[in-house]
Amino acid sequence: MAVQPEGTPCWADAMFSDVEGAKSFYGDVLGWTFGESSSEYGNYTQAYADGKAVAAVVPPMPGQEGMSQWCLYLASPDAAATAAKVREHGGEVLMEPMAVGDFGTMCLARDPSGAVFGIWQAGVHEGFEAVARPGAFAWAEVFTRDPGASDGFFPAVFPYRSQQMQDETMDFRVYSVGENPVLGRMRMGEEFPPEIPAYVNVYFAVADCDEAVAKATKLGGVLRFGPMDSPFGRFAALSDPQGASFSVIDLTTTEGEMPPMGDA
Structure with a gap:
């Protein structure tokens, strides 16, 4: 799929203390298969539905162990500019825009009511390869x-x-x-x-x-x-x-x- 218009959900991932357990659970419930984990990027592991990338699972970073939760990423043509808007309108930037190799640039933010979401400026990783079909x-x-x-x-x-x-x-x-x-x-x-x-x-x-x-x-x-x-x-x-x-x-x-x- 092409780069999504600004503000469109474009990716989802979650941290799990038990990544293998998460892979087993979602593999059975949603039919996902999983790619190789990337040690260069914190053992980030993509999930696939019928061969199309639909999400990812990753172990927590040090200090972030605890309750697992899904994070939705919204597309942005300029993550730094979106982060500035987040601050300008009363939100909080939890993680400054960070380049992830040539995959893209990510940022984590929180809206004024407390909801956490991600921002994704696509590089070679444009986001979901399939949506609105089983597993996606x-x-x-x-x-x-x-x-x-x-x-x-x-x-x-x-x-x-x-x-x-x-x-x-x-x-x-x-x-x-x-x-x-x-x-x-x-x-x-x-x-x-x-x-x-x-x-x-x-x-x-x-x-x-x-x-x-x-x-x-x-x-x-x-x-x-x-x-x-x-x-x-x-x-x-x-x-x-x-x-x-x-x-x-x-x-x-x-x-x-x-x-x-x-x-x-």
Whole structure:
């Protein structure tokens, strides 16, 4: 796939203390295969779905051991300029833009509500080689207790059009690049324990949501929500055995009408 427009999700990776355990779990649940780990880059190991690069797993760097979590990277033509915008609009740069060989330049940031995300300026590694098919990235949402902070931040840092879903049961907004929805923003309610910080939830596509949930829970994963039918697909929220949250979605099984959207 070509370099993605600015603000488009372009890659996802996660640190795991037990990388082999993570490879076994996601290999069974999402059908991933794995490339050779690169010792030059901290044993970074790419995951593939049908031969297409879709994510990566890596052991934690010294001092970063602990809870595993997925990190979503948003495309940027200039990581340093995006980092400056992050600071300008009340966010925090957790890791300054850093060249990763000739693969590209990465940066880690946090929005004002506490959600951590990555920034990726593509070099030879342009990002996802496949999306929206079994095993590949499908969607992502910023889960936050302070939606106003996120809504003020993301469209200021990236060229997003922001639209509010007209649904009285939830506070949900969609950020789009042009006409393409690329990222959701969900208000965290009381169903989320207070110790859970704001985070970016990554969805991976599966051929059968219920089958993926059954595999995940059998292997020590925890079902957090669902499976549930929606106009976007049948989905469920899970945590893997090392605590990383993610969701699975069958994009082909849809139910109900798309909710109306209103411009912010």
